[in-house]
Amino acid sequence: MQASDRFNINSQLEHLQAKYVGTGHADLTRFEWAVNIHRDTYASYVGHYPIMAYFAVAENESIGRERYNFMQVPFC
């Protein structure tokens, strides 16, 4: 890699994409974008306990089961 390449926009993007999961690119499909949003959302639910409790009450499940479901849904 030449020194100038490091500042090239593409390599910068690649760097971002490698470092931050979910960084988009020009050819991103609607589906890929949505999947990424879903994953972010579920991760946020799992991180915010009160929201999980809120869902758990709605679905009448235990919070532990709810967390398991949220971790399981987007990836399998």
Next chain:
Amino acid sequence: MYLYSLTLQQATGIICAINGSFSGGKSQEIVVARGKVLDLLRPDDNGKLQSLLSVEIFGAIRSLAQFRLTGAQKDYIVVGSDSGRIVILEYNKEKNTFDKIHQETFGKSGCRRIVPGQYLAIDPKGRAVMIGACEKQKLVYVLNRDTVARLTISSPLEAHKSHTICYSICGVDCGFENPIFAAIELDYSEADQDPTGQAANEAQKHLTFYELDLGLNHVSRKWSEQVDNGANMLVTVPGGGDGPSGVLVCAENFVIYKNQGHPDVRAVIPRREDLPAERGVLIVSAAMHKQKSMFFFLLQTEYGDMFKVTLDHENDRVKELKIKYFDTIPVTSSLCVLKSGFLFAASEFGNHALYQFQAIGDDPDVEASSATLMETEEGFQPVFFQPRKLKNLLRIDQIESLMPMMDMKVNNLFEEETPQIFSLCGRGPRSSLRVLRPGLAISEMAVSQLPGVPSAVWTVKKNVNDEFDAYIVVSFANATLVLSIGETVEEVSDSGFLDTTPSLAVSLIGDDSLMQVHPSGIRHIREDGRINEWRTPGKRTIVKVGSNRLQVVIALSGGEIIYFEVDMTGQLMEVEKHEMSGDVACLDISPIPEGRQRSRFLAVGSYDNTIRILSLDPDDCMQILSLQSVSSPPESLLFLEVQASTGGDDGADHPASLFLNAGLQNGVLFRTVVDMVTGQLSDARSRFLGLRAPKLFSIIVRGRRAMLCLSSRPWLGYIHQGHFLLTPLSYETLEYAASFSSDQCAEGVVAVAGDALRIFTIERLGESFNETSIPLRYTPRKFIVQPKRKLLVIIESDQGAFTAEEREAAKKESFESSGVGENGNIEQMENGDDEENNDPFSDEQYGYPKAEAGKWVSCIRVMDPRSASTTCLLELQDNESAFSLCSVNFHDKEYGALLAVGTAKGLQFWPKRTFEAGYIHIYRFKEDGKVLELLHKTQVDGVPLALCQFQGRLLAGIGPVLRLYDLGKRRLLRKCENKLFPNTISSIQTYRDRIYVGDMQESFHYCKYRRDENQLYIFADDTVPRWLTAAQHIDFDTVAGADKFGNIYFVRLPQDVSDEIEEDPTGGKIKWEQGKLNGAPNKVEEIVQFHVGDVVTCLQKSSLIPGGGECIIYGTVMGGLGAFLPFTSRDDVDFFSHLEMHMRQEHPPLCGRDHIAYRSSYFPVKDVIDGDLCEQFPTLPMDMQRKIADELDRTPGEILKKLEEIRNKII
């Protein structure tokens, strides 16, 4: 509009709990995270959990772990939060604070996918900690000690793997070899690349071991192997000589023992017999207990059943894994096994409990073992068991938890001095209606009738060194009664007290003699029985007395004051006389400072509305040192000395200070600081306590002096965690009180009221509410109050449960099969709280049996909260469930008030929200509102989630449709509708001709109804998509709402727009026809914005104190309560925003989250001052307080006064 936000009750739910010895030595403590609060609890000798410290950290705690360096005596706390930082805390016993030892930043803040904080794992030998994210990132920090034995932390070592989901991590115990961490991971990179979905179906979870090479300072993936795809949790197995090492992998239906180079040992988790076949069994919490010779695990399933897991091993080969049924307790979020033989169970929902181990499950019981595991064609053969009542555990204490709070209303139904908060809490069989009253709970120990109406009561010791009181002396109008305290309390006549006269004061004088002051003299009873009498001169009588152990001051009628001192020989000697200008209203002597002969100050209250401080020093005896005029004649005076403390139980350093408290005749408590040298009074504060003049008494609370004020209700002033708190007691009006101490009751209060003598203790200090709980049957959803009839109507519904009849039938069946006699009716199912109930299936303990997801049970209940009785309970049939209700008066008034209930039949959320039908039921109240009778039922084309009365008609939000109904003979009649709402209507409120509609996802819409054209139309809406969870109408143009992410916001229609619409003859309708961007023509403005950090489920505009201004009260899912108070002056806004600014700079939150960023997590905070942060001001070190105070041009005392004042405006 500027608001002051204050938490009234911190969240009561628990996210996670850890146990260890945080203060060092042998003591066992529990640290619990309650969302944004970190608490330290300790079980005391009686097995009651005491809260030692509670810190608001302004961030979301996600995980906690404790570790101990080898050879150390003390555990440290590691906190994983949303701050993007790892924080290590140490509990400082001396100052009673959490000290931040280390704080290392590793990523962005917020609960993100790839920023660690979600998981924490500790090397069992305390050498390293791993912090992980849901995806990709894992960091390892090496923990060590420097030369002066301080904890050090290394820079982070990365153990990242991209495209990998992490489900759980834990440390592997491998003795003193290199630390190893285990993780359940799933690589989804292939699944992402494969559009056919085949790779996604084949994706496999792996158990991966990460080894930290301490020599190379490097983390490597050491070993990875497939695990069951249902794996969700890891538990460390002891190793290094204590056990076989490795991990327990908890998966759906299985527990598997795994280790590197060891074959899997798998056993099934026993299932309940009544569990539907399609449901799995998941372990949700686990605890390991290790003793010298053995270890075992306690695992709890999502249904609440606990299992004891033991490993049969020979060195590091595991031969058998056994899972034995242990007991069933409500589902927990964390289990802590304490070394002292207690089990702390932090419940997911409802009250937390402390259990004592009666046995450790050695008796035979249902057991699954790896040795008997049978694989058939359908999979592994399940093992069944039937839950039974507790055998191994005994509940000894519980901590109240309001989680989840579903609905809340403030109303003064009981016509008490302050309104009560009615809240619907809990879930399923553990749900309840809780009535919260501001104040401390008391527990009454004894009530006995006296032969007359007593006027006063005292307790007295025989000797200063005695631990307990010897006598209770009760004074009547013309007699005195002496009771001796022993095993029992009984009347005695040999005490030496004069019993034919009323008493004015009784106390211990000198070291061991007693004094009785009566109107005509002072009786001094020496220890050897000699009695000295001092008689008043002439016909004058004694009217008031003040005394401490060595000094007595009496006031005679006419205003003469006589001062006595106890001399060296124990004689009471007259020292000085002084003539006051008029009658003395009250007097008090300050307690003797430590190491002194006498106290210097005498306070005298006169009927000319003044309080004078007189000197008692021999040099300037009876000189007036200072004078304070007050608003009304003082009735009672009390000096309260706050001892100097450098921390201890109550937090920050305090120099000794002396407060003079005065109860005035207009019901105000007046409090000022007395300068210890000059006697000057400064820093006066006053607070209205009640309709009667407060009488003040000094009592002992937690070993410290506290003040009891008896007005129309009793109040307690005491110091808690560095704050002086003045809180009402939930007890009836008392006349006179004294502290009480005997061997049955170390710190009690004896009081007289009416003709009864009462002995009680004060419980749960520091809490601002006490509650009474009334059990309900299903998860309560909403309720309405009927203020005139003093009744509540509650709707309850549960998904995935069987109806009462089905449960009853199933129960009968199992009783018959097990040979137990038939037991009870439906009512008995609700009193699961009493331990004696022999019903083996108390639902409260075991939960309702699970049914398939689309099955609902629901009921409508009319309750009289005063008698806690249900006057009517209608169980809905046919898979219907109630979601909304309102009371409605239709304009034809044929039936008077009716009840409308919105229900759905066969509602399902997954995979898509579907339902069979929606209905609106109309009920009629009968028998004075106590009974409901169905009038008719109207089918509608959606789920009616919101109902509201509007101009003699019923407004219903049915899916995205707002519809106006009128009452017909057989059904409701559609009058008008608007279908333009974006998603689902979740709340409707009305004011005059405006309708404020809250959409589930799209915030508020303001509507109007035009009667002449019979049209409903939206004239304004919000620009921000908000997932509403609660809504409250504030004024004509303003609405408050709360969204799912924990924000509270207010929107307001701009004044000019509002005027325009009101003036426009078409009501803004012309404009409405030309909406903007698919929305309404006008937009509301967001005027207030605040991140609470907890899902707010209910909002209410109300006042919690009589005569106080209205504030917004909110309740949250985690069971917290808070309030927003609007500021009334610009000065206050300036003051508090500056204080908040300085607090942000000088006192950043404990767990590393930036305060302003936290309060702006989703939207920038706007016009709200965080009172919780401001209230941390007293916990700052003194020099810091002074520095901030200087910047604000005030003294620290003034700041404290301000904080106290604004709190008193709310509660």
